[in-house]
Amino acid sequence: MKTLKKITIIGSGNVATHLAKALYREEYQIDTVYSQTKENAVVLANEVDSFPIDKISQMDVTSDLYLIAIKDDAIADFSQQFPFKDQLVVHTSGSISMEVFKENGFTNYGIFYPLQTFSKDKKIHLDEVPFCIEGSNEKIEADLIHLAKNISSKVYAIDSEERKKIHLAAVFACNFTNYMYTISEDILKKNRIDFDILKPLIQETAKKILKNTPQEMQTGPAVRKDQNIMQDHLDMLSNQKDYQTIYQLISNQIKQGS
Amino acid sequence: MKTLKKITIIGSGNVATHLAKALYREEYQIDTVYSQTKENAVVLANEVDSFPIDKISQMDVTSDLYLIAIKDDAIADFSQQFPFKDQLVVHTSGSISMEVFKENGFTNYGIFYPLQTFSKDKKIHLDEVPFCIEGSNEKIEADLIHLAKNISSKVYAIDSEERKKIHLAAVFACNFTNYMYTISEDILKKNRIDFDILKPLIQETAKKILKNTPQEMQTGPAVRKDQNIMQDHLDMLSNQKDYQTIYQLISNQIKQGS
Numbered sequence: 001m002k003t004l005k006k007i008t009i010i011g012s013g014n015v016a017t018h019l020a021k022a023l024y025r026e027e028y029q030i031d032t033v034y035s036q037t038k039e040n041a042v043v044l045a046n047e048v049d050s051f052p053i054d055k056i057s058q059m060d061v062t063s064d065l066y067l068i069a070i071k072d073d074a075i076a077d078f079s080q081q082f083p084f085k086d087q088l089v090v091h092t093s094g095s096i097s098m099e100v101f102k103e104n105g106f107t108n109y110g111i112f113y114p115l116q117t118f119s120k121d122k123k124i125h126l127d128e129v130p131f132c133i134e135g136s137n138e139k140i141e142a143d144l145i146h147l148a149k150n151i152s153s154k155v156y157a158i159d160s161e162e163r164k165k166i167h168l169a170a171v172f173a174c175n176f177t178n179y180m181y182t183i184s185e186d187i188l189k190k191n192r193i194d195f196d197i198l199k200p201l202i203q204e205t206a207k208k209i210l211k212n213t214p215q216e217m218q219t220g221p222a223v224r225k226d227q228n229i230m231q232d233h234l235d236m237l238s239n240q241k242d243y244q245t246i247y248q249l250i251s252n253q254i255k256q257g258s
Numbered sequence: 259m260k261t262l263k264k265i266t267i268i269g270s271g272n273v274a275t276h277l278a279k280a281l282y283r284e285e286y287q288i289d290t291v292y293s294q295t296k297e298n299a300v301v302l303a304n305e306v307d308s309f310p311i312d313k314i315s316q317m318d319v320t321s322d323l324y325l326i327a328i329k330d331d332a333i334a335d336f337s338q339q340f341p342f343k344d345q346l347v348v349h350t351s352g353s354i355s356m357e358v359f360k361e362n363g364f365t366n367y368g369i370f371y372p373l374q375t376f377s378k379d380k381k382i383h384l385d386e387v388p389f390c391i392e393g394s395n396e397k398i399e400a401d402l403i404h405l406a407k408n409i410s411s412k413v414y415a416i417d418s419e420e421r422k423k424i425h426l427a428a429v430f431a432c433n434f435t436n437y438m439y440t441i442s443e444d445i446l447k448k449n450r451i452d453f454d455i456l457k458p459l460i461q462e463t464a465k466k467i468l469k470n471t472p473q474e475m476q477t478g479p480a481v482r483k484d485q486n487i488m489q490d491h492l493d494m495l496s497n498q499k500d501y502q503t504i505y506q507l508i509s510n511q512i513k514q515g516s
Contacts, residue, residue, distance in 0.1 A: 095479070116458060116459055117462055119466060122470075124462070154455075158451075162449060165445060165451065166446065168491050169443075170459055171505070173439055173456050173459060173463070174460070175476070175479075176504075177435045177439070177460070178476055179511065180431060180435045181430075181435070184427035185473070197388045197412075197414060198427060200374060201374055202431050204382070204432075205431070205464070206460050206461055206463070208375065210461075213440075213443060213453070215440050219433060220429050220432065222433065233426050236426055249504060
């Protein structure tokens with residue numbers, strides 16, 4: 001039984017769009033889509049059979065849930081302006097505490113955080129995305145978990161402190177990993193070698209940690225303590241001091257941990 | 259037409275095992291398997307219908323190719339001891355120059371480098387593994403490319419300088435990436451959160467660069483220049499100065515690049 005049937009979506013970016021569409025597919029009613037940019041609200045509203053608005057004063061008071069999927073640093077400000085302080089609100093951020101709602105006078109609130117990296121034009125199977133859920137009371141948490149389970153098979157009750165730790169870990173596992181890819185592409189590009197040659201290695205590196213811990217799967221000159229190769233690599237990076245610093249620092253870490 | 263029909267495998271580790279089996283499946287004859295540890299030679303030889311040896315003096319002179327798949331820092335020493343200096347030898351290392359053979363008196367030699375991370379008990383589809391091939395002359399290079407194409411669809415002619423650059427790039431894309439996973443697992447473990455929650459994110463991060471450049475796919479607080487979140491993260495890492503240093507360094511790099 002759906003307790004949160006009628007939903008207003010705040011935002012029109014990647015997360016808002018993915019969630020709105022998934023909920024719409026599961027026959028939730030998307031009452032309104034709010035975006036400061038009317039055109040964006042219209043685009044998303046059209047896709048989920050909803051009503052686009054661009055002013056907070058136009059907000060519909062009758063929704064069961066207001067799902068705030070906007071930039072992290074806009075959440076506090078929006079919460080302050082939001083008029084219906086008794087209504088149920090959630091945000092989708094990994095790093096903003098649930099307290100932001102309490103501080104802005106809300107009584108019913110929670111977190112609805114999909115732990116994934118969303119990009120425009122890149123399809124995501126939400127069913128496999130872990131959702132970290134928290135509620136300001138047990139009933140709300142149960143309702144939000146129920147809602148999340150309608151769109152994902154991986155739903156976790158996670159409090160705000162844990163969620164911040166997960167988000168920090170995700171920065172290393174996703175953002176910094178992607179930056180390692182960027183460096184590797186840059187090194188190849190400077191030598192006119194196509195990045196494609198590294199793609200199978202990158203895929204395999206990610207797959208290996210599905211069945212073993214990353215520590216067990218560590219390979220390379222640093223874990224072998226192969227000083228000659230590491231020195232060769234540092235020499236090759238002599239024109240790129242920033243990469244050289246990263247190479248040295250991470251290699252030392254791997255050596256110490258091994 | 260196979261010109262290199264009879265092959266001796268030097269080594270019995272992950273790379274030697276994967277290559278020997280793949281060549282055997284393609285009906286190459288594995289004359290002998292050499293390993294300093296007799297038991298290891300026996301295990302692999304049994305799997306590829308071959309003859310195990312543990313002394314260089316037992317080496318068969320009649321092979322068309324001697325494929326050296328041993329540790330990087332053992333290649334020079336082995337090459338020196340190898341008795342048949344007119345025979346065709348190759349090694350499988352990403353970081354050792356082809357010159358190691360010339361320096362040790364060989365006249366026919368090359369490189370047969372599979373660009374992948376091999377682990378025990380983890381199956382690899384060699385067909386999708388890029389092979390970087392180099393030969394001491396055109397005929398040898400053509401023969402080695404032909405051989406590689408029998409076990410992989412991704413075969414590249416790559417000279418020793420390029421190969422070293424590729425290997426350096428691979429350290430960032432594979433070894434350092436895996437270390438980012440290790441940090442993320444460690445952060446979660448210290449907070450009693452199961453690493454499983456990050457696995458879909460890690461897979462998606464790797465998949466995203468198949469169709470877009472990593473630079474285009476960069477997400478997270480650093481590329482958004484979200485100073486509050488970054489400060490929160492640095493504070494959370496105050497008990498782990500090494501991770502804090504890495505966080506700061508890579509975030510600064512991402513900020514500058516964006």
